[in-house]
Amino acid sequence: xxxxxxxxxxxxxxxxxxxxxxxDAQSVELIVGSSAQVVCIDDREYTQDSLEFSFNCIVQKNxxxxxxxxxxxxxxxxxxxxxxxxxxxxxxxxxxxxxxGGKKVKLVIDAQLxxxxxxxxxxxxxxxxxxxxxxxxxxQLHQAPFTKSNCIIKAIVSGSARSLYDGMIQIVKAAQKSExxxxxxxxxxxxxxxxxxxxxxxxxxxxxQCGHGSAIGQIDDEQRDYLYARGMDEDRVQSLxxxxxxxxxxx
Amino acid sequence: MSDISKASxxxxxxTAPKGxxxxxxxxxxxxxxxxxWMASFRLKALALFEAKKMPTWGADLSELDHEDVHYYxxxxxxxxxxxxxxxxxxxxxxxxxxxxxxxxxxxxxVGAQFESEVIYKQLKKKWADQGVIFCDMxxxxxxxxxxxxxxxxxxxxxxxxxFAALNSAVWSGGxxxxxxxxxxxxxxxxxxxxxxxxxxxxxERTLIIAEPGSYVHYVEGCSAPVYKKxxxxxxxxxxxxxxxxxxxxxTIQNWSGNVYNLVTKRAVAYEDAKVEWIDGNFGSKVTMKxxxxxxxxxxxxxxxxSIAVASKGQHQDAGAKIIHLAPYTTSNIVSKSLSKDGGxxxxxxxxxIAKGAHHSKSKIQCDALMFDDISQTxxxxxxxxxxxxxxxxxxxxxxxxxxxxxxxxxxxxITEQAARALIVNGFIDVFVKELPMEYAVEIxxxxxxxxxxxxx
Numbered sequence: 029x030x031x032x033x034x035x036x037x038x039x040x041x042x043x044x045x046x047x048x049x050x051x052d053a054q055s056v057e058l059i060v061g062s063s064a065q066v067v068c069i070d071d072r073e074y075t076q077d078s079l080e081f082s083f084n085c086i087v088q089k090n091x092x093x094x095x096x097x098x099x100x101x102x103x104x105x106x107x108x109x110x111x112x113x114x115x116x117x118x119x120x121x122x123x124x125x126x127x128x129g130g131k132k133v134k135l136v137i138d139a140q141l142x143x144x145x146x147x148x149x150x151x152x153x154x155x156x157x158x159x160x161x162x163x164x165x166x167x168q169l170h171q172a173p174f175t176k177s178n179c180i181i182k183a184i185v186s187g188s189a190r191s192l193y194d195g196m197i198q199i200v201k202a203a204q205k206s207e208x209x210x211x212x213x214x215x216x217x218x219x220x221x222x223x224x225x226x227x228x229x230x231x232x233x234x235x236x237q238c239g240h241g242s243a244i245g246q247i248d249d250e251q252r253d254y255l256y257a258r259g260m261d262e263d264r265v266q267s268l269x270x271x272x273x274x275x276x277x278x279x
Numbered sequence: 280m281s282d283i284s285k286a287s288x289x290x291x292x293x294t295a296p297k298g299x300x301x302x303x304x305x306x307x308x309x310x311x312x313x314x315x316w317m318a319s320f321r322l323k324a325l326a327l328f329e330a331k332k333m334p335t336w337g338a339d340l341s342e343l344d345h346e347d348v349h350y351y352x353x354x355x356x357x358x359x360x361x362x363x364x365x366x367x368x369x370x371x372x373x374x375x376x377x378x379x380x381x382x383x384x385x386x387x388x389v390g391a392q393f394e395s396e397v398i399y400k401q402l403k404k405k406w407a408d409q410g411v412i413f414c415d416m417x418x419x420x421x422x423x424x425x426x427x428x429x430x431x432x433x434x435x436x437x438x439x440x441x442f443a444a445l446n447s448a449v450w451s452g453g454x455x456x457x458x459x460x461x462x463x464x465x466x467x468x469x470x471x472x473x474x475x476x477x478x479x480x481x482x483e484r485t486l487i488i489a490e491p492g493s494y495v496h497y498v499e500g501c502s503a504p505v506y507k508k509x510x511x512x513x514x515x516x517x518x519x520x521x522x523x524x525x526x527x528x529x530t531i532q533n534w535s536g537n538v539y540n541l542v543t544k545r546a547v548a549y550e551d552a553k554v555e556w557i558d559g560n561f562g563s564k565v566t567m568k569x570x571x572x573x574x575x576x577x578x579x580x581x582x583x584x585s586i587a588v589a590s591k592g593q594h595q596d597a598g599a600k601i602i603h604l605a606p607y608t609t610s611n612i613v614s615k616s617l618s619k620d621g622g623x624x625x626x627x628x629x630x631x632i633a634k635g636a637h638h639s640k641s642k643i644q645c646d647a648l649m650f651d652d653i654s655q656t657x658x659x660x661x662x663x664x665x666x667x668x669x670x671x672x673x674x675x676x677x678x679x680x681x682x683x684x685x686x687x688x689x690x691x692x693i694t695e696q697a698a699r700a701l702i703v704n705g706f707i708d709v710f711v712k713e714l715p716m717e718y719a720v721e722i723x724x725x726x727x728x729x730x731x732x733x734x735x
Binding site for chain 2: 201204214216217218219221222223224225226227228229230231232233234235236237238239240241242243244245246
């Protein structure tokens with residue numbers, strides 16, 4: 029696996045496209061220096077059928093990182109990715125992902141809130157069709173006080189596709205006044221579609237706000253009928269309601 | 280009146296030696312004068328128990344020593360039909376709990392189990408005349424063998440898990456309830472389970488069969504005196520709700536802090552039937568209990584409302600399992616937990632929607648309240664959906680007593696302690712309001728006692 033380390037100097041502002049600076053690296057380490065502001069877009073396209081990736085992002089004091097994962101794969105690809113985010117004091121990390129392609133896609137995200145007042149926000153969306161399988165596992169580990177994390181996972185599942193989610197929020201004793209939330213929503217569009225969710229919490233501190241929610245369902249009949257009654261055709265109604273379902277995924 | 284945290288002094292008629300082997304299982308069966316098929320059932324279950332490994336998930340069971348337990352203690356020779364004939368020392372305990380008084384005023388029937396045997400069982404004539412059967416399991420095996428054999432072990436087979444196998448091998452006591460077609464018992468039936476001896480294992484087995492269109496509310500309470508050595512309570516409860524019937528099963532468990540409470544509870548609900556588990560977990564050292572409802576018939580309904588309170592040295596690993604197998608089935612789970620003084624509460628749940636269970640609906644809500652930073656609370660729900668036309672929602676939250684709510688109440692002249700108590704009562708209200716009035720009052724007192732120092 030080819031690897032690359034990118035270090036962004038303190039107090040600088042950068043926009044990075046991995047297709048330009050790390051085209052063939054599957055192991056990327058990104059270090060965002062103190063008070064630096066970075067937008068990192070992973071817009072690489074792959075034709076291989078089996079791929080492994082590892083990303084390690086460390087954001088130092090007061091740093092900010094927006095990481096957009098827009099990788100494209102073939103519909104036969106088996107993809108395993110692991111991402112570690114480490115947020116140091118007062119830093120902010122945002123992660124957005126929209127899955128494009130892949131027959132079996134596994135994504136493991138490990139969010140570590142190491143420094144006081146650090147924040148990590150992660151949002152992943154997918155429209156799974158045919159026999160695609162998506163397996164997402166997230167961990168939000170709060171190690172310091174006043175930290176905030178949020179994770180939203182949404183999937184529209186049709187054909188015989190499968191969406192599996194395993195989420196964990198851990199708040200250690202020292203991480204008082206922290207806030208942690210996790211949401212998983214799956215919309216099942218066919219008889220063969222399958223969704224599985226296991227959102228877990230482990231809380232050792234008492235003065236925290238912590239919660240998770242999971243919802244699995246189909247397009248709401250009432251909403252659909254409301255739009256039909258206003259003269260929209262079936263395709264338009266479906267696309268409007270599915271867009272609405274995904275709406276809060278992006279910041 | 281005696282204190283329920285202290286043991287009664289009495290001499291048991293028979294106490295099995297500590298440990299578990301084929302001979303002890305044979306002895307239990309002989310003591311009970313059981314038919315050969317039951318002895319064989321027990322021995323097969325013992326082999327399963329020995330073959331199965333201890334669970335590696337959930338609470339810590341490493342201090343549980345299976346060899347340091349008396350698996351059978353027979354307190355009296357014969358069961359009593361009136362409180363007057365119950366031995367004085369044993370009666371004192373049940374009087375302290377208030378069982379005889381409650382029987383007179385508000386119950387359709389009462390059973391009292393002391394150690395391994397049911398020492399008192401009584402059903403009001405009105406219900407007996409309508410064909411209701413309420414007796415202990417050994418009596419049911421003798422007097423209603425066909426009914427017993429038809430349903431016994433059908434919901435929870437011996438091989439279900441290690442502790443179900445253990446219970447199947449050494450079971451003794453518990454209640455057998457049969458409600459005939461269309462009979463609605465409008466007062467609760469109550470059973471009370473008391474462990475009295477040190478290093479004692481209580482393995483009661485309860486089987487409730489509700490024929491079509493019937494209704495029964497069964498209430499069980501449990502307690503044990505405080506000892507240094509651990510006791511084990513491993514029950515199996517099977518509920519069969521036939522079409523259109525309704526079973527409500529309420530548990531108020533208040534074991535002392537040295538009891539391992541490892542219970543398997545499962546219900547099957549057929550077409551249009553409804554099953555409710557109302558589950559209050561207060562005492563024990565370790566509780567691992569996940570009441571389950573299998574919604575097998577169309578439009579069947581299941582509800583689990585539970586509360587768990589864990590203080591110092593306690594781990595309440597409780598939850599609920601709902602399996603939707605038929606269309607138009609609905610379920611609701613509400614779990615509330617409170618942890619204080621280093622207590623540990625966990626919600627562990629499973630919601631499964633099988634293929635074909637279309638138009639099923641389920642809502643799960645688990646809320647945890649923490650009182651200090653040495654306590655711990657976890658939530659492990661699993662949601663597994665194989666059907667498209669369903670509506671599933673799960674929500675969980677963890678918080679402490681809110682400063683804002685406290686200030687609001689204090690600004691209206693309520694003291695901080697009273698305000699905390701009010702907030703806690705509000706938090707558990709969803710559970711308390713499901714209880715009969717007498718129990719609701721008792722639970723509020725129990726919570727105040729458990730939370731002493733935390734809510735004043």
